[in-house]
Amino acid sequence: MTAYIGKRLLAAIPVILGLSIIVFLVMKLIPGDPAQALLGAYATPENVERINRVLGLDRSWPEQYLIWVGNLLQGDFGRSYILNRPVLDEVLDRFAATLILAGASLLICSVLGILAGIVSAVRQFGWTDRIVTFFVLIGISMPAFFLGLVLILLFAVHWRLLPASGMYAVYGGGDLPDLLRHLILPAGTLAIVATGVVARLTRAAMLEVLRQDFIRTARAKGLSENAVIYRHAFRAALVSIIPVIGIQTGFVLGGAVYIETVFQWPGLGQMLVKAVSTRDLLLVQGGVLVAATLYVLINLLADVAQAMLDPRLKA
Amino acid sequence: MTDMTLSTPEPRKRRSNWQLLMANRLAAAGLFLFGFIVILAVLAPVLPLPNPDITDQPNRLLPPLADGHLLGTDHLGRDILSRLIWGTQVSLIVGVSATALAAIFGSLIGLVAGYARGATDSILMRFVDMLMAFPYILLAIAIVAALGPGLLNALYAIAIVNIPFFARNIRGVTVSIRNREFVDAARLSGKSHPAILFTEVLPNVLPVIVITMSTTVGWMILETAGLSFLGLGAQPPTSDLGSMLGQARAQLFTAPHASIIPGIMIFLLVMSINLLGDGIRDVLDPRLRSGALDRPMPVTKIARRTKPAATLEDAPALVVDNLSTGFDDGKAITPAVRDISFRLGKGECLGLIGESGSGKSVTALSLMGLVASPPGVITAGGVYVGGREVLCLREQELIGLRGGRVAYVFQDPLTTLHPLFRVGEQIAEAILVHESVGKSEAHRRAIELMDTVGIRDARSRASAYPHELSGGQRQRIGIAMALANDPDIIIADEPTTALDVTVQARILELLQNLRRERGLALLLITHDFGVVAQVCDRVAVMKNGEIVEQGETGAVLRDPQHDYTKRLIACVPELGEGQAFLDRVRPLFVEART
Numbered sequence: 018m019t020a021y022i023g024k025r026l027l028a029a030i031p032v033i034l035g036l037s038i039i040v041f042l043v044m045k046l047i048p049g050d051p052a053q054a055l056l057g058a059y060a061t062p063e064n065v066e067r068i069n070r071v072l073g074l075d076r077s078w079p080e081q082y083l084i085w086v087g088n089l090l091q092g093d094f095g096r097s098y099i100l101n102r103p104v105l106d107e108v109l110d111r112f113a114a115t116l117i118l119a120g121a122s123l124l125i126c127s128v129l130g131i132l133a134g135i136v137s138a139v140r141q142f143g144w145t146d147r148i149v150t151f152f153v154l155i156g157i158s159m160p161a162f163f164l165g166l167v168l169i170l171l172f173a174v175h176w177r178l179l180p181a182s183g184m185y186a187v188y189g190g191g192d193l194p195d196l197l198r199h200l201i202l203p204a205g206t207l208a209i210v211a212t213g214v215v216a217r218l219t220r221a222a223m224l225e226v227l228r229q230d231f232i233r234t235a236r237a238k239g240l241s242e243n244a245v246i247y248r249h250a251f252r253a254a255l256v257s258i259i260p261v262i263g264i265q266t267g268f269v270l271g272g273a274v275y276i277e278t279v280f281q282w283p284g285l286g287q288m289l290v291k292a293v294s295t296r297d298l299l300l301v302q303g304g305v306l307v308a309a310t311l312y313v314l315i316n317l318l319a320d321v322a323q324a325m326l327d328p329r330l331k332a
Numbered sequence: 333m334t335d336m337t338l339s340t341p342e343p344r345k346r347r348s349n350w351q352l353l354m355a356n357r358l359a360a361a362g363l364f365l366f367g368f369i370v371i372l373a374v375l376a377p378v379l380p381l382p383n384p385d386i387t388d389q390p391n392r393l394l395p396p397l398a399d400g401h402l403l404g405t406d407h408l409g410r411d412i413l414s415r416l417i418w419g420t421q422v423s424l425i426v427g428v429s430a431t432a433l434a435a436i437f438g439s440l441i442g443l444v445a446g447y448a449r450g451a452t453d454s455i456l457m458r459f460v461d462m463l464m465a466f467p468y469i470l471l472a473i474a475i476v477a478a479l480g481p482g483l484l485n486a487l488y489a490i491a492i493v494n495i496p497f498f499a500r501n502i503r504g505v506t507v508s509i510r511n512r513e514f515v516d517a518a519r520l521s522g523k524s525h526p527a528i529l530f531t532e533v534l535p536n537v538l539p540v541i542v543i544t545m546s547t548t549v550g551w552m553i554l555e556t557a558g559l560s561f562l563g564l565g566a567q568p569p570t571s572d573l574g575s576m577l578g579q580a581r582a583q584l585f586t587a588p589h590a591s592i593i594p595g596i597m598i599f600l601l602v603m604s605i606n607l608l609g610d611g612i613r614d615v616l617d618p619r620l621r622s623g624a625l626d627r628p629m630p631v632t633k634i635a636r637r638t639k640p641a642a643t644l645e646d647a648p649a650l651v652v653d654n655l656s657t658g659f660d661d662g663k664a665i666t667p668a669v670r671d672i673s674f675r676l677g678k679g680e681c682l683g684l685i686g687e688s689g690s691g692k693s694v695t696a697l698s699l700m701g702l703v704a705s706p707p708g709v710i711t712a713g714g715v716y717v718g719g720r721e722v723l724c725l726r727e728q729e730l731i732g733l734r735g736g737r738v739a740y741v742f743q744d745p746l747t748t749l750h751p752l753f754r755v756g757e758q759i760a761e762a763i764l765v766h767e768s769v770g771k772s773e774a775h776r777r778a779i780e781l782m783d784t785v786g787i788r789d790a791r792s793r794a795s796a797y798p799h800e801l802s803g804g805q806r807q808r809i810g811i812a813m814a815l816a817n818d819p820d821i822i823i824a825d826e827p828t829t830a831l832d833v834t835v836q837a838r839i840l841e842l843l844q845n846l847r848r849e850r851g852l853a854l855l856l857i858t859h860d861f862g863v864v865a866q867v868c869d870r871v872a873v874m875k876n877g878e879i880v881e882q883g884e885t886g887a888v889l890r891d892p893q894h895d896y897t898k899r900l901i902a903c904v905p906e907l908g909e910g911q912a913f914l915d916r917v918r919p920l921f922v923e924a925r926t
Binding site: 296 | 458461462463465466467468469470471473474475476477478479480481550551554557558561562563564574577581584585588591592595596598599602603606607626627628630697700702704731732733734735736739740742744747748749750751752753761762765766797799800810813816
């Protein structure tokens with residue numbers, strides 16, 4: 018197992034390097050001369066040349082990339098001039114809030130989605146299946162930002178049950194119950210939208226497994242239908258559900274951008290949106306890179322979990 | 333390449349794609365709704381709508397149904413209905429353009445990578461993998477950050493992040509097509525690579541491109557609306573549905589309708605496209621249909637017109653009486669086996685023989701209601717175990733018999749053992765279902781059983797997974813599992829077919845010994861008369877779902893009555909027979925054909 022994990026970790030390194038290359042290239046897309054933009058009215062040819070030399074912009078792209086990656090590895094993601102703060106500090110602070118939100122929604126959507134998918138497969142074409150199918154359709158068609166607004170109108174404005182915004186717990190302002198109260202609506206919104214895909218794929222995986230020969234064997238042994246479905250079929254289906262959960266992490270991390278904006282959640286997504294409008298590019302760069310690295314690591318985790326569930330994959 | 337060249341009319345007229353799509357009620361509803369929205373958006377310039385950009389401060393935030401403003405006004409007093417229709421037009425154009433861009437570039441990458449293979453393929457696909465390694469929307473945000481907020485830039489960003497889906501799908505199909513005969517033929521005729529790619533490969537890949545487009549366009553409309561909602565897409569005065577929602581959000585508490593109306597519009601638009609997209613996918617590629625697979629029920633459906641007697645006096649271990657099983661395709665039941673009757677006594681072995689498709693396995697599985705259902709249906713007859721009819725039992729009781737008094741051994745132990753459970757566990761589980769013993773006791777007995785069926789070093793092998801064992805060992809596990817509860821009857825469905833000849837002999841010997849020692853009734857299903865001659869006391873010959881001949885093995889072998897039996901017997905080659913075997917067998921089949 019350790020050998021397998023080591024192998025997967027090694028395989029993740031080129032992927033993360035690739036991510037950094039893409040982020041680097043995207044930043045090179047920026048139209049205009051950065052030195053010119055920085056200097057504004059002071060952009061005399063001599064000044065531009067000096068700034069280019071100081072920032073290393075006169076070097077070739079590969080050189081620039083290597084210097085940039087070297088800095089990243091030392092924890093130097095640059096400095097946000099708008100916030101007057103090192104990028105990494107800001108990103109990590111915000112990241113904590115996003116992890117809480119994304120983690121909670123991922124948990125909810127996995128549990129609900131898998132349960133709904135199983136029930137839907139077991140009662141195929143029955144009314145539960147129809148209801149699940151209907152919610153799947155809503156889940157994949159409903160914009161998360163709109164659903165968030167509707168839930169705010171219902172739960173925060175109409176019934177006054179839950180707060181619509183004002184989560185400060187990550188800054189040390191509130192305790193756990195306060196955090197949870199603030200978490201319900203945003204995490205719920207994100208989870209509702211994400212559950213559909215998990216349910217749909219779980220249903221498909223279960224139906225596929227239930228036709229396999231070893232399920233007939235389980236039945237021929239005299240196992241009860243519950244044992245057949247929940248022990249034998251689900252265990253086998255889980256092998257193909259796990260990667261779906263890994264991919265859902267990306268969906269949840271992306272969806273968090275909308276949810277954080279709607280619910281004023283002080284996370285990475287909200288930070289990114291602000292940073293884009295203030296053209297704080299180093300902050301965007303850092304935020305995207307950290308989130309993408311997390312996504313790669315989570316998919317690696319999903320791979321490892323899958324191999325632990327299926328001894329055939331370790332070879 | 334298409335069916336259009338077929339001139340002979342088919343007996344059952346094939347429905348056109350359009351008819352198939354319309355037959356799918358959800359897809360038809362999606363198409364209707366989508367068509368309605370598109371027509372509204374296209375007609376925006378000629379509809380009697382007020383200018384969507386004219387502000388009217390005194391009449392701001394009017395509720396719906398207000399005078400002159402059917403859906404009310406927004407925070408600047410602009411007519412919401414007019415803005416909604418114009419905004420829908422923008423959202424549609426942007427979403428469809430993004431899809432078209434992603435489809436063109438993604439498909440090109442996929443086509444080239446799949447056709448060229450080699451280094452080109454690796455480089456292109458590694459790049460695509462990198463794009464996919466980003467959490468979807470974050471990459472779009474990074475691109476917008478670099479290009480600057482704006483509707484066109486949002487469109488580019490969404491198109492770029494969707495390229496991988498197209499590239500991957502199209503590459504997959506291209507790889508499977510590039511070595512087909514018609515591509516080889518084009519290559520030999522001297523066509524250039526680009527010509528082959530666009531005239532031979534592309535037309536065959538087109539359905540996949542259409543499917544991918546129809547299933548991603550809703551998603552892209554959603555995401556561009558999302559970027560506009562965040563203020564990164566459409567900039568004033570242009571607005572799409574997303575930016576309408578984004579601007580109205582500030583008045584969410586005082587004028588919720590200004591937010592809700594564009595939100596519902598996005599939802600309806602995307603939902604109609606998703607319904608339509610699923611429908612198109614089902615028509616163009618029926619294999620991908622969601623839920624097309626039927627889930628087999630715990631017990632085969634039983635629909636017998638007349639119920640047989642519930643008990644039978646003086647019955648041997650197993651009696652099968654006029655059993656018929658068929659497959660229900662929704663319209664009619666096609667019979668698979670008809671009027672099967674046989675008896676099997678304690679300690680006796682009956683061979684059920686026939687070629688593949690003759691209904692042997694369906695017969696075997698019907699006995700304990702294990703035929704997958706749907707589509708299987710038992711339509712007539714009775715099965716008596718120890719004199720009691722079992723198909724009229726309650727589901728729980730029938731399930732209780734399985735693996736208890738009647739156990740099965742299946743053909744291919746690699747697919748019939750659970751791949752993710754240790755073999756010891758799987759045997760112990762069979763014990764635990766039927767007996768209330770402790771886990772460790774069950775495990776001890778599982779190892780004992782493995783010992784009985786001749787697995788050396790059973791204690792350590794018990795913790796192996798099926799894929800770690802040889803075919804013969806796996807089949808021994810299957811037999812150990814069948815023996816777990818000391819059954820009266822074992823039904824072995826081609827237990828040796830998947831095995832080497834030498835292993836086959838040892839497994840047969842094992843079954844034979846167990847039968848003698850334990851007085852088992854053994855129903856052995858096989859297609860090999862050699863096996864029957866070696867093991868069975870009596871034999872029943874099946875053809876086209878019926879038993880055509882039944883009797884003592886020796887008698888049947890000596891003097892087969894049915895032509896089919898003669899042929900089956902002739903098909904057992906003898907060692908050293910050589911060419912003589914073919915000479916001997918050939919006339920029998922010439923006869924049969926005429």
